[in-house]
Structure formats: structure tokens, C-alpha cells
Amino acid sequence: MSHATSGPRAVAHPGPAPQGSIHIAGVSKHYGNTRVLSDVDLAIDSGTFLTLLGPSGCGKTTLLRLIAGFIEPSAGEIAIDGRDMAGLPPQRRPIGMVFQxxxxxxxxxVEENIAYGLRLRKVGAEEMRRKVELFLDLVGLVGLGGRRISQLSGGQKQRVALARALVLEPSILLLDEPLSALDLQLRKQLQVSLKEIQKKLKTTFVFVTHDQEEATLMSDSVVVMSAGKVQQFGSPQTIYSRPENLFVAKFIGELNEIAGSVVSAGGGALDIDTAVGRLTLPAAIARGLVASAGSACLVCLxxxxxxxxxxxxxxxGRVALPSTVVDRIALGPVIRVAVRCGESRMTAVRLARDSQALPEVGAACIVEFDPADAQIFAPLAGEMATAFGEPE
Incomplete structure (x- = not known):
């Protein structure tokens, strides 16, 4: 699996490496006094579908452009297939790219668009025809090769762009939010198609998006970014279930928060005062928190x-908090139940078939949870959803 490096950096150097692997060591990028990326270390395994995920301005597109060679890093090194990419222009890198x-x-x-790169490489006519037909089939456009681009739907245009990049058989394909302009239904269809194509070709895909659901659905590994830094790197499930900090926890999925203050820490437990009473929770569920008396914290679920x-x-054996039901919303197979718990508004999700066991709106109730399912974080020092002021 792809991973963030720790300890000594994975310095780019010549030598054998799996085709489609990327090593990024200490990479930073700044424009004058504006820093866009700060000290990024990543190792991306060959054949991985990896997503760079984060809010607008977090640096994900800048990192993609650095891998592509459109811009050079201010510091650090990037190696592809074990080869240092410093000074190498995009056309000499083993990459393809699908632009937004x-x-x-x-x-x-359609055929001429797909064949364009092959013509530049002076591929013979018979081989060119064979490859174009192969990739028309791969992206589901058989029979549409003679159409003009203006005659295609949005989804078909996306598939042409994908085929044009893949027909050159790059070891790495970079995709810069290629689905962002599509309607929801078409976007979901192409998400599945992209993942199927990537699995079939075993090409390394590096995909940029700000859509958490899209990243979770498509990716083997996700890099969550904010303020020009990697906040966490891991599988979608790990990032969702074991976020390393509050930014990641808030950005990936929905989160309920109870503000509190640490009263005491010891014996593997934390006593936390909150507006809904004192909670005793396992110290092991704390992330990035200096657990000393008086420390502000958030209990998250x-x-x-x-x-x-x-x-x-x-x-x-479960934590129980007195609450009041303020809303119930049926969403197909599930029901969202909103409750008022002290000063906090919390949301629970239950299966619709369990609706008879749920209290009605306005009724007093109990909110309960397993202490091991909670997570405790230090509050964010400031707003992290924007980067250093520089567009991506």
C-alpha cells in the first residue's frame, strides 16, 4: 500500500524501482513569501489508485503539477520509477494526464483525439488503429470513433480524454478533478468505470478531488491535505475510523462534537468535564492531545x-447522556435522528426498520455510546480549511 515516509526520507535516486512508483521527499513549493506546499514526504506504490483529497487551496493540485513536471519544487525531490525527475519536462516523464x-x-x-499522441510518436498506421480500437472498447465508446467532440455527452467526452491519455500506456496517470463538472448520476457511473479501468490496466492513478465520498469510493489510498501539508495518508477505512487529528475527522464524514476540559489523567483513563456532565473515557482514544488537567478537548462520535x-x-457499560429528540428525517433505508444534548446538537443514524424503537420528536431520551467508539481531539488552533492564501 502507498504510505507516508517516516524517519529518513525516501530520497530520489537512480536504481531499480517498480514501474509506476512515485517517491516524494521533502517537497516544498513557494511563490515569493507565499508557501503553497510544506515538506511533503510520500511513497506511492506501483498500481495504486491514490487520491489527493482536501478543500480548495490545500495544495493538492500544486502537488499533482509538481509530479507532472509543469512546475518545479522549491525544495525536495521527486522520483518516478526510481529516477530523479529534476529538470525533466512533462513530455519526457512516464505520465499521462487528464485535465479538469x-x-x-x-x-x-473521437478517433483522431485518441490517436493524437500516437501520431506525435510516429506510431505506424496499423498499430495506431489497433490501439485506438482497443482503448475505444476499454472506455466503452465502440462505434463512436467517427463522431466529433461536439456530438458527445459530457460523460463520453470524459471517456475520450481518458482513452487519449491511456493509449500512450503511461506508468502513471494523473487526473485533476476530471469529474467535477458532471451531474451526480453520471459522476457516480464514471467513478465506477474509472476504478474498473484502473484495476484492469494496473496503472498507477493519482486522482485529485475535494469530494470525500468520491475519494472513499474509488481509492486504495487517500492523502488528506490541508494548509499545504499532508494531514494523514492511509486507506479510506483507516482515515475514517482512526483519523489522526480533528481536521481529518471533521473533513471525512460527519462528526458529533462535545466540548470539554480534562480534569485528570491516569490509570489509562481520562476524566473530562463537559456541559452534559463528567465523562470517563479510555486515554487510548485521544489523538494529538496533551492530556493534562485543564486541557481543552473535544469528544467526537x-x-x-x-x-x-x-x-x-x-x-x-455504555455512556448514557440525557437528551431531547428535536427532529427525525427519513432518508430511504435510514432515519437521521437529531437530539439536543446540553448545549450540543447531535445526530444519530439508525436503520428505518428500527424506527418503532425510536422516541418521537419532543420526547426526552437517552443518547448512549460505547466509550471505545469515541475519539478525543485537541481543538483546532485556527481555521485549517484554507491554505496559505494561494490558489491550488
């Missing part, structure tokens, strides 16, 4: 880890 605006040639047919029960139905 697709950059298709409107006066060319995913909606699926909360049970809403009628008064008097608390379960032994």
Missing part, C-alpha cells in the same frame, strides 16, 4: 456510533 477542462480538440473526431433510546432504557 479535458482539453480535447473540437475539430477532431460518528452518527452511526450513537444509539437513541427512550428514558430508562440505558445499557450497562
Amino acid at each position: 477542462n479535458l482539453a480535447l480538440f473540437p475539430h477532431f473526431s 460518528r452518527p452511526e456510533h450513537i444509539d437513541v433510546r427512550r428514558e430508562g432504557e440505558a445499557t450497562p
